[in-house]
Amino acid sequence: MNEPIISMKNISFTYEHKQVLDHIDFILPRGAFMGLIGPNGGGKTTLIKLILGLMKPDHGSITIFNKPFEQFKDWNKIGFVSQKSNSFNKGFPATVYEVVSMGLTAKVGYLRFFNQKHKAKILHAIDLVGMSEYTYENVGNLSGGQQQRVFIARALVSDPELLILDEPTVGVDYENVQRFYELLHELNTKQQITLLLVTHDTGTMTEYATDIACLNKSLHFHGNPEEYLELSEHDLSKVYGHPVNLVTHDH
Numbered sequence: 001m002n003e004p005i006i007s008m009k010n011i012s013f014t015y016e017h018k019q020v021l022d023h024i025d026f027i028l029p030r031g032a033f034m035g036l037i038g039p040n041g042g043g044k045t046t047l048i049k050l051i052l053g054l055m056k057p058d059h060g061s062i063t064i065f066n067k068p069f070e071q072f073k074d075w076n077k078i079g080f081v082s083q084k085s086n087s088f089n090k091g092f093p094a095t096v097y098e099v100v101s102m103g104l105t106a107k108v109g110y111l112r113f114f115n116q117k118h119k120a121k122i123l124h125a126i127d128l129v130g131m132s133e134y135t136y137e138n139v140g141n142l143s144g145g146q147q148q149r150v151f152i153a154r155a156l157v158s159d160p161e162l163l164i165l166d167e168p169t170v171g172v173d174y175e176n177v178q179r180f181y182e183l184l185h186e187l188n189t190k191q192q193i194t195l196l197l198v199t200h201d202t203g204t205m206t207e208y209a210t211d212i213a214c215l216n217k218s219l220h221f222h223g224n225p226e227e228y229l230e231l232s233e234h235d236l237s238k239v240y241g242h243p244v245n246l247v248t249h250d251h
Helices: 044-051 096-108 116-128 144-156 174-189 202-208 225-229 233-240
Strands: 004-015 018-029 033-037 059-064 078-081 162-166 194-198 211-216 218-223
Touching (some): 018 059, 018 211, 033 202, 144 162, 174 194, 211 225, 218 225
Parallel strands (some): 033 194, 078 162, 162 194
8 A cells, every 4th residue: 555645533522412423443544536425415415525624523533645644734735616506606707827826825925926937737626627719718607517517626736746626526417427537547647637526426436446445433444446335235234324326337
């Protein structure tokens, strides 16, 4: 196994007297494309927020890039893409170039101008996600799948080593979901970016992911797609709390 980018040991978290995470041991190896799955309310988004420093665990320790969480400062190494429907106003008057440039604001500063190197990085990030022909198009005019590519470019422009995506395909049609996964696969294999993807799309995910973690308050499974597909419907039903039929996609 490659060195872990994220290591969580004995993590517990309670919200409003409700146990959300219960003694989680979780490792994300460098170079992995990990799919994080589980039922709604199972703690997936909470786990992401703990990694991003938006919340603090009640118990346990987190190590990021071989540093204790409290000592980690290089947040530019981590890119984050949230659900489009919860984070973007389609009426916002901004071009693709302008939206992607927002990903450099933390590095450059709000009141400083972008130099030629910065502009080249913005254009390169747009090109990486296959959106060069839309560089100066208003983002509100794009399809849902195209918009998600723009948001990934915004996260990529700061050169992250880890990209975290929280259910990014919500509201995106099937054809664009397939293209979206192919893009993530290329970022993982060709750009060597470690990916952590929160998703309910278990069928498509098993085609591309290198690792799968199944979370419902505790970590019920952590292995490769082949091992996951060997789980019985009974095993999955215990995780989700209701009967589950596993559907795979063959192409």
